[in-house]
Amino acid sequence: MIFQESETIELKEIVVDEIKKEIVAFANSSGGTLYVGIRDDGTIVGVDNPDDVSLQISNMVRDSIKPDVTMFLHYKTIEADGKVLVAVDVQRGTDRPYYIAKKGMRPEGVYVRQGYSSVPATDAAIRHMIKETDGDRFEAMRCLNQDLTFESAAKEFSLRNLEFASQQMRTLKLVDQDNLYTNLGMLLSDQCIQTIKAAVFQGTDQTTFKDRREFSGSLLKQMNEVYDFIDFRNQTQATVERLLRIDTRDYPEIAVREALLNLLVHRDYSFRASALISIYANRIEFVSIGGLVPGIDLEDIMMGISVCRNPDLANVFYRLHLIEAYGTGIGKIMKAYENEAEKPVIEATKNAFKIILPNVNTNTKTTKDSSLSSDSSSYTPLETSLNDREKKVLEYTRTHGAVTKKNVTELLEVSKSTAGRILKDLVENNLLNQYGKARSTKYTL
Numbered sequence: 001m002i003f004q005e006s007e008t009i010e011l012k013e014i015v016v017d018e019i020k021k022e023i024v025a026f027a028n029s030s031g032g033t034l035y036v037g038i039r040d041d042g043t044i045v046g047v048d049n050p051d052d053v054s055l056q057i058s059n060m061v062r063d064s065i066k067p068d069v070t071m072f073l074h075y076k077t078i079e080a081d082g083k084v085l086v087a088v089d090v091q092r093g094t095d096r097p098y099y100i101a102k103k104g105m106r107p108e109g110v111y112v113r114q115g116y117s118s119v120p121a122t123d124a125a126i127r128h129m130i131k132e133t134d135g136d137r138f139e140a141m142r143c144l145n146q147d148l149t150f151e152s153a154a155k156e157f158s159l160r161n162l163e164f165a166s167q168q169m170r171t172l173k174l175v176d177q178d179n180l181y182t183n184l185g186m187l188l189s190d191q192c193i194q195t196i197k198a199a200v201f202q203g204t205d206q207t208t209f210k211d212r213r214e215f216s217g218s219l220l221k222q223m224n225e226v227y228d229f230i231d232f233r234n235q236t237q238a239t240v241e242r243l244l245r246i247d248t249r250d251y252p253e254i255a256v257r258e259a260l261l262n263l264l265v266h267r268d269y270s271f272r273a274s275a276l277i278s279i280y281a282n283r284i285e286f287v288s289i290g291g292l293v294p295g296i297d298l299e300d301i302m303m304g305i306s307v308c309r310n311p312d313l314a315n316v317f318y319r320l321h322l323i324e325a326y327g328t329g330i331g332k333i334m335k336a337y338e339n340e341a342e343k344p345v346i347e348a349t350k351n352a353f354k355i356i357l358p359n360v361n362t363n364t365k366t367t368k369d370s371s372l373s374s375d376s377s378s379y380t381p382l383e384t385s386l387n388d389r390e391k392k393v394l395e396y397t398r399t400h401g402a403v404t405k406k407n408v409t410e411l412l413e414v415s416k417s418t419a420g421r422i423l424k425d426l427v428e429n430n431l432l433n434q435y436g437k438a439r440s441t442k443y444t445l
Contacts, residue, residue: 001080003042005116008032013039014047015056020064020100025111025118026090027069027098028129032113037085046083053086064102067095097121097129132294138270139184139312140173148181148189152218160320172319173312184312187219187269194269196222198229198277202428205280210428211421214274219264219313220320226277230256232421233279235387237361250359251284252336255344258329259355261322263288265314266353282362286355291348298348304331333357386431389414393422394431394445402442403432 005011008030010022015036026032036057037047047053054075062070072091077084103109107120110129121129150164157164169175174185186192196215202208213229215222234256236247263275268290276287292298293307308314317323330346333355337343345356386394389412396411397403408419423443426432432443 003035003038003044003080005040007113007115010034010118011038011040011042012036013045015053015060017060019057020060021111021118023061023069023073023088023090024065024098024100025113027065027072027093028096028111028121029092029113031072031090031092034088034090035085036088037083044081044083044085047086050077050084050086054088057086057088064100065098066101067093067098069093069095069098096132097126138268139182139187139310140176141183143181143183143186145186145191146181148185148191150189150218152190152221153188156220156224156320162319172316182312183269184310184316187313188316190218190221192216192218192222193272194219194267195274196226196263196277197274198226198279200233200279201281203280204282206278210425223260223264223322227257227260230260230277230279230284232418235361248361250361251357252360255333255336255357256284258332259284259286259357261317262286262329262353262355265317265323266290266309268309268351271351280359282359284357284359286357288353289351291350291353298346301330301346301348304328390422390426393426397432397443397445402444404442 003009003011008026009032010026012019012022012034013036019034019036022034026034036053038044054077058070058073058075061073062068069090072093074089074091076087076089078087079085097105097110099105099109100111101109105126107122107126110121110126111118112121112125150169154164157168162168166175169185170179172184173182174188176182181189187194197212198215199206199212200210202210215225215229230251231253234249234251234253236249239246239248260277263277263286267275267288271289273289275289276285278285278287290309292301293309296305296307314323323329333344337358337360340358340360342358342360344358345354347354347356392411393403393408396407400407403423405416405419405423408414408422409416412419412422414422423432423434427434427443432445435442435444
């Protein structure tokens with residue numbers, strides 16, 4: 001049998017201190033086998049007492065390498081050329097980066113396998129290993145900001161008749177055993193540092209913005225506000241089959257809900273970049289920071305397998321009856337489109353996860369159905385795709401000759417900001433003209 005060093009094979013004649021470095025490198029990389037009793041050039045010299053050698057290595061590993069890597073090491077005695085060798089199989093560890101305890105989690109203590117050698121890891125490689133391994137543990141770390149408030153979270157729990165006192169916060173792991181807020185607590189607090197950016201575009205690309213917003217505060221507050229932002233733009237298209245009128249929203253509400261919850265629950269919050277929601281004329285894209293959890297492929301997700309990056313956050317959403325115990329979100333999204341020609345698209349990279357929901361009314365947006373109402377001839381083709389609130393505003397304008405933001409606020413019983421967005425959309429779609437400034441602003445057909 002011929003032995004030669006490679007990316008996954010290391011040869012040592014005797015047990016030396018350098019063995020710790022090799023084991024760390026294998027555990028931080030793709031695993032490998034360490035043979036004791038063979039010189040670097042492949043000459044087999046054997047060992048006198050394989051049990052003692054195995055015990056010596058085991059003690060060395062247990063005392064000198066952090067975190068504990070012993071469960072990923074397997075020892076066996078083999079024979080080659082009539083001599084006895086010790087083979088130590090090292091698996092890739094799950095708590096990377098592993099490091100030499102005395103040197104710490106720095107390049108001089110963290111090693112990776114590179115070609116035939118074990119070399120110090122770069123700072124970037126160490127950070128990558130931390131993110132890859134502890135991405136699902138970010139929520140359990142102590143929060144740097146201990147001055148947190150929870151008005152939005154308390155309101156959400158109250159709406160569901162659930163307690164949200166100190167004991168519940170500890171049970172939900174918003175507070176750790178030392179009574180300090182965790183990062184999960186930060187995510188649900190009013191001081192949450194993570195945000196969601198949403199944008200509406202004029203057509204099917206990002207050439208022209210129609211609207212854009214950044215949502216901040218508690219994740220529960222962001223959840224409600226983002227859903228309202230999308231729902232306001234989720235228009236209803238009416239079609240008629242014989243004597244039956246059928247109203248169809250651009251995007252199935254269940255699909256929008258599940259895509260938004262997926263973005264919130266499975267996002268990698270160790271990254272400060274904002275999650276993104278982009279609304280185009282023909283689709284909505286939900287982009288969540290953080291790719292798939294290591295060990296899970298896109299095919300696994302499509303089969304219904306779910307490994308949650310943020311189990312404690314998922315538990316909070318489960319307690320609030322927002323998600324189910326098992327990952328059924330993607331299945332619900334696909335089910336919502338089962339009768340549609342165009343299906344949702346799921347994409348994943350190392351650092352991002354995207355869900356694309358197609359607009360089911362894209363091909364009928366500009367189609368006018370004269371049987372919708374007795375006076376439908378007064379509407380333009382574009383107006384038939386408007387939602388009920390926008391149609392009310394146009395009808396009011398026809399009747400009164402003009403409309404103001406105050407009129408819309410009273411007519412629809414909405415806030416001034418919502419009234420402003422409705423009027424802005426109608427102006428951008430060339431259905432209303434704007435005259436005047438500030439409080440004297442009026443809108444006419």
